Amino acid sequence: MENLISTIVFVLPGFMLYFWIQMMGVNPVVKHTTIEFGALSAIAWFPVVISSLYIMGLYRTPISNLDELTKASKEIWFLVEFMALSVVVGFIIACLYVWILYPMQVGLVNVARRISKKAKLSLASSxxxxxxxxxxxxxxxxxxxxxxxxxxxxxxxxxxxxxxxxxxxxxxxxxxxxxxxxxxxxxxxxxxxxxxxxxxxxxxxxxxxxxxxxxxxxxxxxxxxxxxxxxxxxxxx
Incomplete structure (x- = not known):
């Protein structure tokens, strides 16, 4: 049971954000290994969880540290709300990344590549x-x-x-x-x-x-x- 709770709270949010980004067409050049995928999911975990907990704090007792999050996750209704909200928040963040942040990221990389006299990158990965x-x-x-x-x-x-x-x-x-x-x-x-x-x-x-x-x-x-x-x-x- 603890493994299920840990998966929902500490794995699912980052995984869903990464999943949404790939579904929207931003794919890596090569398929990630398990270690790389885990690292990316861990990085993606932060914006989703911080945003979800902030929204939940508007109508629940605010959660400000991991101990409080772990304690609150023992409540079934908290888990359901957290999981549903994480999916929606992950989708919204993915949209912002694909529409705004990713083109900016590629643009900045191309500035550096142009200075080093390299061909610029395309928005598509292949x-x-x-x-x-x-x-x-x-x-x-x-x-x-x-x-x-x-x-x-x-x-x-x-x-x-x-x-x-x-x-x-x-x-x-x-x-x-x-x-x-x-x-x-x-x-x-x-x-x-x-x-x-x-x-x-x-x-x-x-x-x-x-x-x-x-x-x-x-x-x-x-x-x-x-x-x-x-x-x-x-x-x-």
Whole structure:
């Protein structure tokens, strides 16, 4: 029972803050080890607990030290309130960090990197995230490394997150996208090369693709109207 109480009071707040930050898209470059994860959770514990205890102190007896916190945590209703409030407070702090503090942090680091003549860091932690995890529509083609002719073309719908075991994505409307790209020669805007798996992913210019798609639909509509207005002769018996 004491282990459960210790987990709720001394582990969960920091873990939830770290969890919210990762869910909002701020991921480390590599997956943290258990020791690193524990250290980060311990650091994240302080702002969540201090804020939660301050809010609870507005309608409860204020808690100012660890002994009082440990004693109060023996009450079941205190634990329930503390746990629920920690989740909400952790979410709010995570939002503030992702929206305000993280861009400032990266900006300050880039100032130091610029002075030392290093390339600046991106807000995304990996090239995969930078290219494919934006909230943009993308039409892509997949080909083997060294080939400029894609084996498949489609509209990207689902993409693997940074720490999933395999980098995969789901394509939609493959036949239609292939028709538009090949018929109207939609230009390639970017190429993502995965050297380990030997794959090129061509990212087509979405504006040019949409213009070509509209042109195709307009031509198809005009063709259908022409067929209706000029029906073929049929014999009547």
């Amino acid at each position: 090239v995969w995230e930078e290219v494919f995890l934006r909230n943009d529509r993308q039409v892509v083609g997949v080909a083997k490394l060294g080939s400029m002719k894609p084996d498949m073309i489609g509209s990207m719908h689902k993409v693997a997150r940074p720490f999933e075991p395999k980098r995969a994505f789901k394509l939609l409307y493959m036949d239609h996208c292939k028709l538009i790209v090949e018929k109207y020669e939609v230009p390639i805007k970017e190429i993502f090369t995965d050297i380990d798996s030997g794959v090129n992913i061509f990212i087509y210019d979405i504006k040019e693709y949409e213009l070509a798609d509209k042109k195709y639909r307009k031509e198809l509509e005009e063709s259908e109207k022409e067929n209706v207005s000029n029906p073929s002769d049929t014999a009547i018996s």
